[in-house]
Amino acid sequence: MLQPTAVGLRGAAARHFAKVASCIDTLPSHAEVRMGGTQVGTRGFFFAPTVITGARQSDRIVQEEVFGPVLTVQSFQHEAEAVAMANGAPCSLAAGVWMRDHGTADRLSRDLDFGCVWTNAHLPFVSEMPHGGFGASGYGKDLSGYGFDDYTRIKHVMILVGHDALQRCRGPREPPPGSAGAPSPTFRPCKSGVREAVLAPGVGPDRGREPTSPTRGSSMPHRDTTARRPPLPTGWRRLAARLPILLFRIGLGFLFGKRLLLLHHVGRISGLGRMVVPEVVSYDPANASWIIASGFGPKADWYQNLLEQPKTLTQFGNRPHAVTAHFLTPDEGADIMADYARRHPRTAHRLCAYLGLPVDGGEAAYRDAGRAIPFVRLDTAVRHPIPSLGEGAPRAARHGGGGVPASLVVSP
Incomplete structure (x- = not known):
């Protein structure tokens, strides 16, 4: 008889279950598990939804991401203390604000240093809004147009114009127009919009010389075999x-x-x-x-x-x-x-x-x-x-x- 189908990697699930369970097993004495905190069933690696009270800001359960169904409940006296407690953890992926006063919620969403801040909701996603964290939760975004940033490169392109730049692009430097030994050039517009100097045929230092391909360091030109x-x-x-x-x-x-x-x-x-x-x-x-x-x-x-x-x-x-x-x-x-x-x-x-x-x-x-x-x-x-x-x-x-x-x- 076929065994029941198991979804996922068993070894990875076992290791992750052990990590979540260790966060509960190592709770300090002042913290209290109000519900959950145990395995569900005897088969598989399922953990009951867990609520913990009495935890302090410096406790491991507060400072580290559990990535399990574990929630800590902490009290605060005023708004500034709540913001300081929320921002006092190194991981800053997402935060949720639950309240009726939308003005306060708007102010908290500005002060909370998280990549995502939801008001009166948690984990809603839309493709038009970027998703990603700050701090130890990583960098970059997925979803929306910002999701393409990590797959693109920004290139700085600078184009020099003028006689020197033109000569640098077209080959060995010739004597500047008007200098001794330089032919009189005519000008025509080139593709880049820069006027391009054109020497008359048979004039200048290459007069009477057969055109050859440039070969830096060559003692003689390569034989022309273009036809073959x-x-x-x-x-x-x-x-x-x-x-x-x-x-x-x-x-x-x-x-x-x-x-x-x-x-x-x-x-x-x-x-x-x-x-x-x-x-x-x-x-x-x-x-x-x-x-x-x-x-x-x-x-x-x-x-x-x-x-x-x-x-x-x-x-x-x-x-x-x-x-x-x-x-x-x-x-x-x-x-x-x-x-x-x-x-x-x-x-x-x-x-x-x-x-x-x-x-x-x-x-x-x-x-x-x-x-x-x-x-x-x-x-x-x-x-x-x-x-x-x-x-x-x-x-x-x-x-x-x-x-x-x-x-x-x-x-x-």
């Missing part, structure tokens, strides 16, 4: 490519092992936080550094954004790290690709074929392919990962200090 590179994914392919980002964000980054990482970057024009999941070409655990590659060349948005703001955040597994991007030279890329091909020959061959870089399996071919692929090394600011971005993390890490963009830091 695959187009950026669209439609369902783009959604599939972004699926790893979602897995990282919900805490499943460990599923990728050491093959992928989540990289944050800031839009160089919009200033908005963005994310991408590149493959880890090489990982140095001793120095906590990673090498990644831009399969779509130096024109990829995340690569260009890192050029503008190299200090950012990355997530490897489920651990966040503050990193600085260093852009490797084509010769360094050749060494990296040759080493990667030795460790992962099949993957390296498929990667080069996908990128339109012909290889015959030899080291020379892979080195030549490596010169055409932009590689980036991500070095941590410290030699160990940030413990957490939640409670207990360093203040600088939680609030964007140490050169890390504050808009990229995940608040708890």
